[in-house]
Amino acid sequence: MNNKFLGLTPPMGWNSWNTFTWEINDKLIREAADAMASELKDAGYEYIVIDDCWSEKQRDSNGRLVPDRWKFPEGIKPVADYVHSKGLKFGMYSCAGTHTCGGHPGSFEHEFDDAETFAEWGVDYLKYDYCYKPDHIPGEILYKRMSTALRNCGRDIMFSACNWGNDDVYKWIRESGAHLFRSTGDIQDNWESIKRLALSQIGNECYGGNFCHNDIDMLVVGMHGGSNNEWINSTEQGVNVIADSGETMPKLGGCTDEEYRTHFSLWAIMNSPLMIGCDIRRMTPATKEILTNKDVIAINQDIECRGPYCIKQWNNPDNVFSLVKPLSNGDYAIGMFNFGDRVGEMSLQFWDIGLTTASGRGLSVYDCWKHEELGTFTERFCTTVEPHGCVVLRAKVVKV
CATH class of the missing domain: 3.20.20.70 (Aldolase class I)
Structure with a gap:
C-alpha cells in the first residue's frame, strides 16, 4: 500500500x-x-x-x-x-x-x-x-x-x-x-x-x-x-x-x-x-x-479518533445519557441524548469529565446544531433535550 x-x-x-x-x-x-x-x-x-x-x-x-x-x-x-x-x-x-x-x-x-x-x-x-x-x-x-x-x-x-x-x-x-x-x-x-x-x-x-x-x-x-x-x-x-x-x-x-x-x-x-x-x-x-x-x-473526523465515554443521567439512566469525546486540540465533544418520549432535563457535572472546581477552570460551550456560543460554565452544564432529540456541544477548557 x-x-x-x-x-x-x-x-x-x-x-x-x-x-x-x-x-x-x-x-x-x-x-x-x-x-x-x-x-x-x-x-x-x-x-x-x-x-x-x-x-x-x-x-x-x-x-x-x-x-x-x-x-x-x-x-x-x-x-x-x-x-x-x-x-x-x-x-x-x-x-x-x-x-x-x-x-x-x-x-x-x-x-x-x-x-x-x-x-x-x-x-x-x-x-x-x-x-x-x-x-x-x-x-x-x-x-x-x-x-x-x-x-x-x-x-x-x-x-x-x-x-x-x-x-x-x-x-x-x-x-x-x-x-x-x-x-x-x-x-x-x-x-x-x-x-x-x-x-x-x-x-x-x-x-x-x-x-x-x-x-x-x-x-x-x-x-x-x-x-x-x-x-x-x-x-x-x-x-x-x-x-x-x-x-x-x-x-x-x-x-x-x-x-x-x-x-x-x-x-x-x-x-x-x-x-x-x-x-x-x-x-x-x-x-x-x-x-x-x-x-x-x-x-x-477529529484526527485522534478517540472513542467517547458514556455518562448516564442519574434520574433516568436507561433513556438519557451523555457521550463525551476528548478531541485532539484539548476540547471536548459532548453529545446529550434523550431516548425517552418526554422532554428530558439533563445536567453534565464537570467532575465527571475530569474538571474540578479547584482547578480554576470551566468550559466555554458552543452549540454545534444552533451554531452559537452559549457562554462559559463552571461545575456543570444544564439543558433540556426534546424527546428522541440531542444537544451536541463543543467545549473548550478556559480559566475562570
Whole structure:
C-alpha cells in the first residue's frame, strides 16, 4: 500500500443499498456522483459505493467477475472513471462466502483474482459482506484472505469488513487488516432501530480507532420511509430477506428530522463511518443541513479518533445519557441524548469529565446544531433535550 494514511479517520460517502437495493445501474451511479460533487463534497464526503447485485450470476470462463450487461453495459471501469473525474472515490461490494447476499458470485477462493479485477477497474473501497460463508472456515480467516489480496493488488483500496458483529469480531478485526468493521446487524429506517444500534455500542467505544473504525451501519438520514423497490414498499412486515442469506432490507416507516439529527450526531460522536443511504439526488433542505453540518462532522473526523465515554443521567439512566469525546486540540465533544418520549432535563457535572472546581477552570460551550456560543460554565452544564432529540456541544477548557 502506498497511502499510509488510508483509514486514518472514518470514511464518508454514499452507498446504494438502503434506497435502491438491487435496482442500480450506470445512470444512477453517475447521477449520484454528480449530486455528491455538487452538494456534499465540500463537507468531506468522497466515496460513491455500489452495493450488491451489480454482477452477472456467473463468472466468465477465466473465473473473473462480470458486470451485469443490462445495468452496466459499458462495464464498471467507465463508471469508476466518471466518479474519479468528479474528484471522488469509487467503491464496490463483494462477499466472503460463495455467493453474495443477493445470490451473485462471492469472492471465496477467488480473493486474489477479484482484488486484481477491482484494482484494474479503479476501485478505491470494498465492502465485504458475510453471506454464504463456509461453516468450517472462521470469519477471521476469510477476512484475512481478502485483506492480504487487497494489500497486494497494486492499488490502495479501503477494506470495509461487514460480518455484522459476529464471531467476536472486536477481538481480531484490527489484526486482519480491515479499515472498518460492522459491529451490528442491518439498520432500518425507524427510530427503534437507531436506538437499538446506538445502545448496543455503549461499552464498545474502545474497540474502534485510527485505521480500524467501528461501523454501526449506513445512515438512514433523509430516507423518510422511501425506497426505490416496490417489493419492499408493498411488503406487509417491512422487513424482507434475500434468498436464505439472512440479509434484511431497510424497514420502512421513516423518522422525523429531529430523530435523523440525533442519529447523525450519535454516529458522528461514536466515530462511525458516515455513509449516506438516502437518495442524494433528491435531498430536502433539512436532510442536506443535517448531512453537511461541519461542526458535527469535525467531531467525527477529529484526527485522534478517540472513542467517547458514556455518562448516564442519574434520574433516568436507561433513556438519557451523555457521550463525551476528548478531541485532539484539548476540547471536548459532548453529545446529550434523550431516548425517552418526554422532554428530558439533563445536567453534565464537570467532575465527571475530569474538571474540578479547584482547578480554576470551566468550559466555554458552543452549540454545534444552533451554531452559537452559549457562554462559559463552571461545575456543570444544564439543558433540556426534546424527546428522541440531542444537544451536541463543543467545549473548550478556559480559566475562570
